[in-house]
Structure formats: structure tokens, C-alpha cells
Amino acid sequence: MDYEQIKNRLSPCGLDCSKCYAFDGGDIKKHSEQLKVALGNFDVYAERFTELLHGDIFRKYPDFKAMLAHFASAECQGCRKEHCKLFRDCKVRDCHEEKGVDFCFQCHEFPCKHTGFDEHLQQRSVHNNKRMKAIGVEGYYHEVRDKQRY
Ligand code: SF4
Ligand code: SF4
Structure with missing residues (x-):
């Protein structure tokens, strides 16, 4: 995978959009659709198993099904194409375009305090970008590509 392809997966903050539950082309959506099928x-069996197996766990099936449907309906095209549906206060998406950089670590103001992130995401973003700066974007991607996002 070359730099441009990696850039389309990684957001300027370094998070991998392709692993986000809200991403249209992600594994979470794909596996949720498969599990739905x-x-x-x-539904019928969840009710039957509640009786037959005295299984209270099956009473929770409607909630599980609703969560699965939510995952399966993900439609975000990723941070490079639209505004983030999760981090609504994110300032980085517009800011990195104004600064003319692909990632925050390439900006002369990095690490800045006006990302709009909460403390947890701010720390994650700074860590991700420092790592990219240290080992390069391609190296960073190879390091995180098999790791879970959550
Ligand atoms: S832009 Fe936000 S909501 Fe969309 S895939 Fe990336 S992290 Fe998820
Ligand atoms: S000013 Fe901050 S948010 Fe904007 S590109 Fe630079 S480091 Fe990222």
C-alpha cells in the first residue's frame, strides 16, 4: 500500500477510519451484515430458547439485534471525505487542509491545543502523530494495521 492509499485510511489525527464502527467499508460493518444474514x-428462536432453556440471556436478543443493525448500517466515507460522525467537535479535519498538511505532525504548530478533542483523544492523537514522525507514515501504518481500534 503506497502513501496515498494509507493516507485515505488514516485520518490527520492518526486514527484508522477503516476500523471505525461507523465506516462504510470497514470490517465491523462487513461482519455485522454477515451475522445478520x-x-x-x-427472533422467534430467541423467544423459544428463553422458555426451553430457561435462558434469560435470550431475552436480550432484541437489544443485540438493534446494535447489530446499527453496525451494519454504517455509512461514513471516512475523515478524508466527510466530517467525522463521532467527534463532532473535531477541528483537525478543516485545520489540516488550511495548514496544507496531510497529518498533524507535518504542521509547524504540532502538538497544538486547538484540535477540539477531549483529553483522551488528544493524547491518542499526539501519540499517533509522534509515532508517524518517528518512523514515517508507512512504518506507522504497518505497525497499527493489524491492531484493533477499540
Ligand atoms: S470520519 Fe469519524 S466516523 Fe467516519 S470513519 Fe473516520 S473516525 Fe469513523
Ligand atoms: S494546527 Fe493543530 S490541528 Fe491544525 S494541523 Fe496543526 S497540529 Fe493539526
Whole structure:
């Protein structure tokens, strides 16, 4: 994968949009769609198993199904194409374009305090960008590509 392809996966803050639950082309959406198909008409059986197996866990199936449907309906195209649906106060998306950089570490103001992130995400973003600065964007991507986002 070359720099441009990696850039389309990684947001300027260094998070991997392709692993986000809200990403249209991500694994979480893909596996949720597959699980929805595999479960078929499980609603009926969830009720039956509640009785047959005295299984209170099956009472929770409607909530599980709603969560699965939510994951399966993900439609975000990623940070490079639209504003983030999760971090609504994110200032980085517009800011990195104004500064003319692909990632925050390439900006002369990095690390800045006007990302709009909460403390947790701010620390993550600074860590991600310092790592990219140290080992390069390609090296960073190879380091995180098999790691879970959550
Ligand atoms: S832009 Fe935000 S909501 Fe969309 S895939 Fe990336 S992290 Fe997820
Ligand atoms: S000013 Fe801050 S948010 Fe904007 S590109 Fe530079 S480091 Fe990132």
C-alpha cells in the first residue's frame, strides 16, 4: 500500500477510519451484515430458547439485534471525505487542509491545543502523530494495521 492509499485510511489525527464502527467499508460493518444474514429469523428462536432453556440471556436478543443493525448500517466515507460522525467537535479535519498538511505532525504548530478533542483523544492523537514522525507514515501504518481500534 503506497502513501496515498494509507493516507485515505488514516485520518490527520492518526486514527484508522477503516476500523471505525461507523465506516462504510470497514470490517465491523462487513461482519455485522454477515451475522445478520446468518442469524436469519432468530427472533422467534430467541423467544423459544428463553422458555426451553430457561435462558434469560435470550431475552436480550432484541437489544443485540438493534446494535447489530446499527453496525451494519454504517455509512461514513471516512475523515478524508466527510466530517467525522463521532467527534463532532473535531477541528483537525478543516485545520489540516488550511495548514496544507496531510497529518498533524507535518504542521509547524504540532502538538497544538486547538484540535477540539477531549483529553483522551488528544493524547491518542499526539501519540499517533509522534509515532508517524518517528518512523514515517508507512512504518506507522504497518505497525497499527493489524491492531484493533477499540
Ligand atoms: S470520519 Fe469519524 S466516523 Fe467516519 S470513519 Fe473516520 S473516525 Fe469513523
Ligand atoms: S494546527 Fe493543530 S490541528 Fe491544525 S494541523 Fe496543526 S497540529 Fe493539526
